[in-house]
Amino acid sequence: MGDLEATANDLLGRLKSKQLFQSSWDTAAFVIFFTFIGMVLLLLLLVLIHCCCCCCCHSPRYSRAKQKNRQGVDNLAMEP
Template identity: 65%
Template sequence: MGLSGEELKQELETTAQEVLGRLKSHQLFQSQWDTAAFVVFLTFVGTVLLLLLLVIAHCCCSCCCASSRPRKVRPGKEKPRGVDNLALEP
């Protein structure tokens, strides 16, 4: 099933010539659907990279900012711990 060295070399040369021919003719895509698919793919990759950048920025900022500044705690405002069960009262 594997290609021999000569066949592989010929296949790579053919592919390289095809790509170079498309670059010279300024027609990288065969149809408008190819162009649209490429735009959608780039939009997806850009969104993923933006989200990754936001996660990294959030992690870095929360680590740096949280250690240098104590959290503000309002006096007299404690969160209730649990619920009073009035059925146990006499």
């Protein structure tokens, strides 16, 4: 409980002095952390856009392109 109280007092002291970052390492860690969070959110947004636009719009052009890129040979011996 003492460590938590000391950490809270340290944070409150920094907020009162308006100096959150004591070193350049603190600033760099803050920038790296929020860049990572921003990239994750951007990728999630792109996935949602892709799912909403491609799954809902079944255009004939999209299905034709899918059939055109088909590879391999049909095995007629496997048919009943």
